[in-house]
Amino acid sequence: MPSSLLEGKTVVVSGVGAGLGHQVAAAVVRDGGNAVLGARTEANLAKSATEIDPEGAHTAYRATDITDEGQCEALAGLARERFGGIDAVVHVAAWDSHFGGLEDADFATWQRVLDVNLLGTLRMTRACLGALRERRGGSVVIIGTQSAIAAPSQVRQAAYAASKGALTSAMYSLAREVGPDRIRVNTVLPGWMWGPPVEAYVRFASQSEGASEAEVRGRLVSRMALPELATDGDVADAVVFLASDRARAITGQSLLVNAGEIMR
DSSP, X not given: OOOOTTTTOEEEEESOSSSHHHHHHHHHHHTTOEEEEEESOHXXXXXXXXXXXXXXXXXXXXXXXXXXXXXXXXXXXXXXXXXXSOSEEEEOOOOOOOOBOSTTOOHHHHHHHHIIIIIIHHHHHHHHHHHHHHTTOEEEEEEXXXXXXXXXXXXXXXXXXHHHHHHHHHHHHHHHHHGGGTEEEEEEEEOSEETHHHHHHHHHHHHHHTOOHHHHHHHHHTTSSSSSOEEHHHHHHHHHHHHSXXXXXXXXXXXXXXXXXXXX
């Protein structure tokens, strides 16, 4: 249901594709805000922006690789040019497709994962800080992962988990650094989240195990306190809250959105 949580706010969203990034951008516009979309593939951005905002009044986009500082600055510049400033930045962009543990690790690939997930997020944040300060406050929302605090048994993604864990640690320092400017920094930690990646996992497990997709999904749901998986939309709703003024006294915090699989 539409609300006015982000009425008149401009939110930069990195990593907009078919999944969580799209849902975050859609939730921003739904709740009264302007969404400035970034990702590496311009065609995906155009498709997402058209689906969210057919008339284009509340969206803008630019192809952006967050490993390139100049491209990060260009995306922040687009937000200022089109909508007059930045009130929040949401970091969805990540390299989450590298699998494996320590013994089979290719550390050159680990370094690239860290460059995207850790340093890329920090590059994009720094590019937006000036505009956030001009607003005399704002919000940075990082998408982390539950696997940074509890490794799943089904899938091994050590590099991804390590990079996101490092990002959560960086959040604490950043929250202290920019807090005097009334800029808040928080992390959302999704668990198993029903959307394109988990849907693909369920299909793969179903085919490889000879089990039905319902059985595979049922095994995942059985781990939750609630009788369902959180969805991309559920995570997007948590992001919108943290980006809004309703969360004005919340900073340096990590919020699990996982249907109660892990509680702390």
